[in-house]
Amino acid sequence: MAVPKILLFYRFTPLADPDAIRLWQRDLCESLGLRGRILVSKDGINGTVGGELKNVKRYLRKTREYAPFAGLDAKWSEGRGDDFPRLSVRVRDEIVSFGAPGELRVDENGVIGGGERLSPEQLHELVEREEVVFFDGRNSFEAEIGRFAGAVVPDVATTREFVAELDSGKYDHLKDKPVVTYCTGGIRCEVLSSLMVSRGFEKVYQLDGGIARYGETYGDSGLWQGSLYVFDNRMSIDFSADALTIGRCYRCGEPTSHMQNCGELSCREQLVVCTDHAATTACSRHPLS
Numbered sequence: 001m002a003v004p005k006i007l008l009f010y011r012f013t014p015l016a017d018p019d020a021i022r023l024w025q026r027d028l029c030e031s032l033g034l035r036g037r038i039l040v041s042k043d044g045i046n047g048t049v050g051g052e053l054k055n056v057k058r059y060l061r062k063t064r065e066y067a068p069f070a071g072l073d074a075k076w077s078e079g080r081g082d083d084f085p086r087l088s089v090r091v092r093d094e095i096v097s098f099g100a101p102g103e104l105r106v107d108e109n110g111v112i113g114g115g116e117r118l119s120p121e122q123l124h125e126l127v128e129r130e131e132v133v134f135f136d137g138r139n140s141f142e143a144e145i146g147r148f149a150g151a152v153v154p155d156v157a158t159t160r161e162f163v164a165e166l167d168s169g170k171y172d173h174l175k176d177k178p179v180v181t182y183c184t185g186g187i188r189c190e191v192l193s194s195l196m197v198s199r200g201f202e203k204v205y206q207l208d209g210g211i212a213r214y215g216e217t218y219g220d221s222g223l224w225q226g227s228l229y230v231f232d233n234r235m236s237i238d239f240s241a242d243a244l245t246i247g248r249c250y251r252c253g254e255p256t257s258h259m260q261n262c263g264e265l266s267c268r269e270q271l272v273v274c275t276d277h278a279a280t281t282a283c284s285r286h287p288l289s
Contacts (some may be wrong), residue, residue, distance in 0.1 A: 003053040004079035006036075006232065007060060008212060010095065010187040011072040012110040018091045021045065025063075026089040028268045032059050035084035036232075039095045044188055045069065046095035047086050048232060050083045068108070075185055075212040083232040096187050099160040103198065104191060115181060115193030115204035120217040123180065124208060127223065132205075135171075137162075137183035137192040138229070141270045145236055145247035145257045146211075146226030148182060157269075162192060166199055170174040178203040184228065186210035215239035227257035229270075235259045249274035 015021055018040045025038050029049060034056065036049030043203075049059065063069050093101045105112040118126060126132060134151035136143050143153040150176070154165045169272040179201055181189040189206040196204045207214060210229050218224070226246040227236040236257055245255040249272060256274040260281050261267070273281050 002081075004050060004081040004083070005053045006050045006077045006079040006083055006230075006234075007050060007056050007074055008048050008077070008185045009060070009072050009074040010044065010185065010190075011069050012095075012106045012190060013068040013071075013108055014041055014106055015040065015044065015068065018042055020156075022091050023088050026087070028059060028240075029087050032056075034059055035087045036136065037084070038089045039092050040090070041092050041095045041099075041101075043104060043237055044095055045072075049087075050079045050081075050232070073186060073209065075209060075216070077212070077230075077237055080234060083234055097159050097189055098162055098191050098195065100163050100191075100195065103195060105194075111190045111194050113194045113197055114190055115179075115197060115206040117208040118180065118205050119208055120214045120222070123205075123214070125223070126178065126180070126205070132178045132180050133174055134223075135179050135181045135192075135196075136175075137181045137188040141259075141272075142184075142229040144272050145259060146224065146228050147232045147246075148223050149225055151182075159188060163195065166195060167261075172228040176203070177202050178205065180205045180207060182207040182214075183210050184230070185212050220244070229259060247272040249277060251277045251280075 021040045032055040033141045034049045035050040036047060038047035060074055064072055082272055134148040136147055136151050136153045139157055140153055140155055156162055183189045186209045193204045193206040214224055220242040225244050227238050227243055229236050236259055246256050247257050249256050254274045256276060258273060260271050260273050260278055262269045262271060262281055271281050
Protein backbone atom coordinates (compact mmCIF):
# COMPACT_ATOMS: atom_id res chain seq x y z
CA MET A 1 0.00 0.00 0.00
CA ALA A 2 1.37 3.45 -0.96
CA VAL A 3 2.32 5.64 1.98
CA PRO A 4 1.50 9.35 1.38
CA LYS A 5 3.90 11.87 2.93
CA ILE A 6 4.14 15.66 3.00
CA LEU A 7 7.50 17.42 2.76
CA LEU A 8 7.83 21.02 3.96
CA PHE A 9 11.11 22.66 2.95
CA TYR A 10 13.00 25.86 2.20
CA ARG A 11 16.46 27.20 1.55
CA PHE A 12 17.65 30.80 1.44
CA THR A 13 20.57 31.05 -0.98
CA PRO A 14 21.39 33.30 -3.98
CA LEU A 15 20.10 31.87 -7.27
CA ALA A 16 21.36 33.30 -10.56
CA ASP A 17 18.59 31.84 -12.74
CA PRO A 18 15.33 31.27 -10.81
CA ASP A 19 13.39 30.39 -13.96
CA ALA A 20 15.78 27.55 -14.80
CA ILE A 21 15.27 26.24 -11.25
CA ARG A 22 11.51 26.49 -11.76
CA LEU A 23 11.62 24.38 -14.93
CA TRP A 24 13.88 21.76 -13.31
CA GLN A 25 11.70 21.53 -10.20
CA ARG A 26 8.51 21.26 -12.24
CA ASP A 27 9.93 18.46 -14.38
CA LEU A 28 11.32 16.63 -11.35
CA CYS A 29 7.99 16.74 -9.50
CA GLU A 30 6.02 15.69 -12.57
CA SER A 31 8.34 12.73 -13.18
CA LEU A 32 7.71 11.54 -9.60
CA GLY A 33 3.97 12.19 -9.54
CA LEU A 34 4.21 14.82 -6.81
CA ARG A 35 1.78 17.65 -6.21
CA GLY A 36 2.08 20.77 -4.11
CA ARG A 37 3.36 24.34 -4.23
CA ILE A 38 6.92 25.54 -4.84
CA LEU A 39 8.10 29.15 -4.99
CA VAL A 40 11.49 30.15 -6.38
CA SER A 41 13.16 33.57 -6.27
CA LYS A 42 16.64 35.06 -6.55
CA ASP A 43 16.87 34.42 -2.78
CA GLY A 44 16.08 30.70 -2.72
CA ILE A 45 13.29 28.12 -2.71
CA ASN A 46 10.25 27.42 -0.53
CA GLY A 47 7.78 24.60 -0.97
CA THR A 48 5.46 21.88 0.23
CA VAL A 49 5.01 18.73 -1.83
CA GLY A 50 3.19 15.47 -1.26
CA GLY A 51 3.10 12.02 -2.75
CA GLU A 52 4.15 8.43 -2.23
CA LEU A 53 6.92 8.17 0.36
CA LYS A 54 9.55 6.65 -1.92
CA ASN A 55 8.95 9.35 -4.53
CA VAL A 56 9.09 12.22 -2.03
CA LYS A 57 12.36 10.79 -0.66
CA ARG A 58 13.77 10.65 -4.16
CA TYR A 59 12.66 14.23 -4.78
CA LEU A 60 14.48 15.41 -1.65
CA ARG A 61 17.62 13.49 -2.54
CA LYS A 62 17.72 14.85 -6.11
CA THR A 63 17.04 18.42 -4.96
CA ARG A 64 19.82 18.29 -2.39
CA GLU A 65 22.25 17.11 -5.06
CA TYR A 66 22.14 20.66 -6.43
CA ALA A 67 24.93 22.31 -4.41
CA PRO A 68 23.06 25.50 -3.33
CA PHE A 69 20.27 23.31 -1.93
CA ALA A 70 22.52 20.84 -0.10
CA GLY A 71 21.57 22.42 3.24
CA LEU A 72 17.86 22.54 2.46
CA ASP A 73 15.76 22.47 5.64
CA ALA A 74 13.12 19.71 5.48
CA LYS A 75 10.29 18.56 7.75
CA TRP A 76 8.03 15.52 7.26
CA SER A 77 4.40 14.89 8.15
CA GLU A 78 1.72 12.33 7.38
CA GLY A 79 -0.32 12.88 4.23
CA ARG A 80 -3.70 11.60 3.11
CA GLY A 81 -3.10 11.32 -0.64
CA ASP A 82 -5.42 14.19 -1.59
CA ASP A 83 -3.55 16.96 0.16
CA PHE A 84 -2.91 19.09 -2.94
CA PRO A 85 -5.22 19.53 -5.96
CA ARG A 86 -2.35 20.15 -8.39
CA LEU A 87 1.31 21.00 -8.83
CA SER A 88 2.28 24.69 -8.90
CA VAL A 89 5.89 25.84 -9.39
CA ARG A 90 6.34 29.61 -9.75
CA VAL A 91 8.96 32.35 -9.68
CA ARG A 92 8.26 35.23 -7.30
CA ASP A 93 10.09 38.31 -6.03
CA GLU A 94 9.94 36.79 -2.54
CA ILE A 95 9.69 33.15 -1.46
CA VAL A 96 7.78 34.38 1.58
CA SER A 97 5.74 37.50 0.87
CA PHE A 98 6.56 40.19 3.42
CA GLY A 99 6.41 42.85 0.72
CA ALA A 100 9.95 43.95 1.54
CA PRO A 101 12.27 42.31 -1.00
CA GLY A 102 14.66 45.25 -0.80
CA GLU A 103 15.29 44.64 2.92
CA LEU A 104 16.22 40.96 2.65
CA ARG A 105 19.91 40.14 2.35
CA VAL A 106 20.95 36.57 1.57
CA ASP A 107 24.24 34.75 1.05
CA GLU A 108 25.15 31.08 0.67
CA ASN A 109 24.66 30.59 4.41
CA GLY A 110 21.12 31.97 4.40
CA VAL A 111 19.54 35.21 5.64
CA ILE A 112 22.01 37.86 6.77
CA GLY A 113 21.25 39.68 10.00
CA GLY A 114 18.50 37.44 11.35
CA GLY A 115 17.85 36.37 14.90
CA GLU A 116 19.90 33.75 16.71
CA ARG A 117 18.71 30.24 15.89
CA LEU A 118 17.42 28.05 18.69
CA SER A 119 16.83 24.32 18.50
CA PRO A 120 13.81 23.09 20.48
CA GLU A 121 16.19 22.00 23.25
CA GLN A 122 17.96 25.38 23.28
CA LEU A 123 14.59 27.12 23.45
CA HIS A 124 13.79 25.26 26.66
CA GLU A 125 17.20 26.18 28.08
CA LEU A 126 16.55 29.86 27.30
CA VAL A 127 13.09 29.78 28.87
CA GLU A 128 14.59 28.31 32.04
CA ARG A 129 17.13 31.16 32.23
CA GLU A 130 15.09 34.17 31.16
CA GLU A 131 11.56 35.48 30.83
CA VAL A 132 11.12 35.39 27.07
CA VAL A 133 8.42 36.79 24.80
CA PHE A 134 7.10 34.41 22.15
CA PHE A 135 6.25 36.35 18.97
CA ASP A 136 4.00 34.59 16.47
CA GLY A 137 5.24 35.08 12.91
CA ARG A 138 2.10 33.69 11.26
CA ASN A 139 -1.22 35.15 10.17
CA SER A 140 -3.40 35.71 13.21
CA PHE A 141 -6.04 33.15 12.18
CA GLU A 142 -3.43 30.39 12.36
CA ALA A 143 -2.86 31.13 16.04
CA GLU A 144 -6.55 30.65 16.85
CA ILE A 145 -6.12 26.87 16.97
CA GLY A 146 -2.54 26.64 18.24
CA ARG A 147 0.25 28.80 19.69
CA PHE A 148 2.94 28.94 22.31
CA ALA A 149 1.56 29.74 25.74
CA GLY A 150 1.39 33.50 26.32
CA ALA A 151 2.57 34.38 22.82
CA VAL A 152 2.18 37.82 21.28
CA VAL A 153 -0.03 37.35 18.21
CA PRO A 154 0.11 40.36 15.87
CA ASP A 155 -3.21 41.32 14.31
CA VAL A 156 -2.25 40.53 10.71
CA ALA A 157 -4.33 38.78 8.07
CA THR A 158 -1.42 38.34 5.64
CA THR A 159 2.34 38.20 5.93
CA ARG A 160 2.59 41.47 4.00
CA GLU A 161 1.06 43.31 6.96
CA PHE A 162 3.99 42.54 9.29
CA VAL A 163 6.20 45.41 8.12
CA ALA A 164 3.52 48.03 8.89
CA GLU A 165 2.76 46.25 12.17
CA LEU A 166 6.40 46.43 13.27
CA ASP A 167 6.69 50.06 12.16
CA SER A 168 3.53 51.03 14.06
CA GLY A 169 5.34 51.20 17.40
CA LYS A 170 3.01 48.65 19.03
CA TYR A 171 5.92 46.43 20.00
CA ASP A 172 8.58 49.00 20.84
CA HIS A 173 8.28 48.01 24.52
CA LEU A 174 9.72 44.61 23.56
CA LYS A 175 12.88 45.98 21.98
CA ASP A 176 15.05 45.31 25.05
CA LYS A 177 13.48 41.94 25.91
CA PRO A 178 14.39 38.43 24.68
CA VAL A 179 11.96 37.81 21.79
CA VAL A 180 11.57 34.35 20.25
CA THR A 181 9.94 34.40 16.82
CA TYR A 182 8.24 31.26 15.57
CA CYS A 183 6.22 30.10 12.56
CA THR A 184 5.13 26.87 10.90
CA GLY A 185 8.39 25.59 9.42
CA GLY A 186 10.88 28.35 10.19
CA ILE A 187 10.95 30.31 6.95
CA ARG A 188 8.78 33.27 7.97
CA CYS A 189 10.88 33.66 11.14
CA GLU A 190 14.02 33.93 9.04
CA VAL A 191 12.72 37.10 7.42
CA LEU A 192 10.70 38.42 10.36
CA SER A 193 13.62 38.17 12.79
CA SER A 194 15.87 40.11 10.36
CA LEU A 195 13.19 42.80 10.03
CA MET A 196 13.00 43.05 13.82
CA VAL A 197 16.78 43.25 14.23
CA SER A 198 17.00 46.04 11.66
CA ARG A 199 14.31 47.95 13.61
CA GLY A 200 16.22 47.94 16.86
CA PHE A 201 15.02 44.82 18.66
CA GLU A 202 18.07 43.86 20.68
CA LYS A 203 17.59 40.19 21.62
CA VAL A 204 15.89 38.39 18.77
CA TYR A 205 15.81 34.61 18.42
CA GLN A 206 14.15 32.33 15.89
CA LEU A 207 12.89 28.81 16.52
CA ASP A 208 14.92 26.76 14.05
CA GLY A 209 12.65 24.50 12.02
CA GLY A 210 9.59 26.23 13.41
CA ILE A 211 6.64 24.66 15.17
CA ALA A 212 6.92 21.58 12.96
CA ARG A 213 10.36 20.65 14.33
CA TYR A 214 9.39 21.59 17.87
CA GLY A 215 6.42 19.24 17.60
CA GLU A 216 8.66 16.46 16.28
CA THR A 217 10.83 16.91 19.38
CA TYR A 218 8.36 17.49 22.20
CA GLY A 219 4.93 16.64 20.82
CA ASP A 220 2.36 18.07 23.23
CA SER A 221 4.48 17.71 26.36
CA GLY A 222 6.31 21.04 25.96
CA LEU A 223 5.39 24.70 25.57
CA TRP A 224 3.21 24.37 22.47
CA GLN A 225 -0.56 24.32 22.90
CA GLY A 226 -3.15 23.16 20.37
CA SER A 227 -3.07 22.19 16.69
CA LEU A 228 -0.85 23.39 13.86
CA TYR A 229 -2.51 25.06 10.88
CA VAL A 230 -1.12 23.85 7.53
CA PHE A 231 -1.60 25.22 4.03
CA ASP A 232 -3.03 22.15 2.33
CA ASN A 233 -6.25 20.15 2.34
CA ARG A 234 -5.55 18.75 5.80
CA MET A 235 -5.99 22.29 7.22
CA SER A 236 -4.46 21.33 10.58
CA ILE A 237 -2.40 18.59 12.23
CA ASP A 238 -1.88 17.43 15.81
CA PHE A 239 1.43 16.24 17.22
CA SER A 240 -0.18 13.65 19.48
CA ALA A 241 -3.48 12.38 20.82
CA ASP A 242 -2.91 14.69 23.81
CA ALA A 243 -3.19 17.92 21.80
CA LEU A 244 -5.22 20.62 23.52
CA THR A 245 -8.22 22.06 21.72
CA ILE A 246 -7.90 25.81 22.14
CA GLY A 247 -9.88 26.96 19.09
CA ARG A 248 -13.49 28.09 19.41
CA CYS A 249 -16.16 27.86 16.73
CA TYR A 250 -16.83 31.34 15.37
CA ARG A 251 -20.59 30.66 15.40
CA CYS A 252 -21.32 28.81 18.63
CA GLY A 253 -18.11 29.02 20.68
CA GLU A 254 -17.68 25.27 21.04
CA PRO A 255 -14.09 23.98 21.32
CA THR A 256 -12.72 22.84 17.95
CA SER A 257 -9.50 22.73 15.95
CA HIS A 258 -11.32 22.42 12.64
CA MET A 259 -10.69 25.18 10.10
CA GLN A 260 -12.48 25.84 6.85
CA ASN A 261 -12.63 28.38 4.05
CA CYS A 262 -15.39 30.97 4.03
CA GLY A 263 -18.43 29.60 2.19
CA GLU A 264 -18.20 32.44 -0.35
CA LEU A 265 -16.09 30.96 -3.16
CA SER A 266 -14.40 34.28 -3.96
CA CYS A 267 -13.28 34.76 -0.33
CA ARG A 268 -10.02 33.38 1.06
CA GLU A 269 -10.70 33.99 4.75
CA GLN A 270 -10.14 31.01 7.05
CA LEU A 271 -12.60 30.34 9.87
CA VAL A 272 -12.49 28.17 12.98
CA VAL A 273 -15.72 26.21 12.88
CA CYS A 274 -17.12 23.11 14.57
CA THR A 275 -18.41 20.18 12.54
CA ASP A 276 -22.03 21.09 13.32
CA HIS A 277 -21.62 24.46 11.56
CA ALA A 278 -19.10 23.43 8.91
CA ALA A 279 -21.73 23.41 6.18
CA THR A 280 -22.72 27.02 6.84
CA THR A 281 -19.44 28.95 7.06
CA ALA A 282 -19.31 32.60 6.08
CA CYS A 283 -17.08 35.46 7.22
CA SER A 284 -18.34 38.84 8.45
CA ARG A 285 -18.07 40.29 4.95
CA HIS A 286 -20.27 37.55 3.51
CA PRO A 287 -23.11 37.06 6.02
CA LEU A 288 -25.26 33.97 5.84
CA SER A 289 -28.42 34.41 3.83
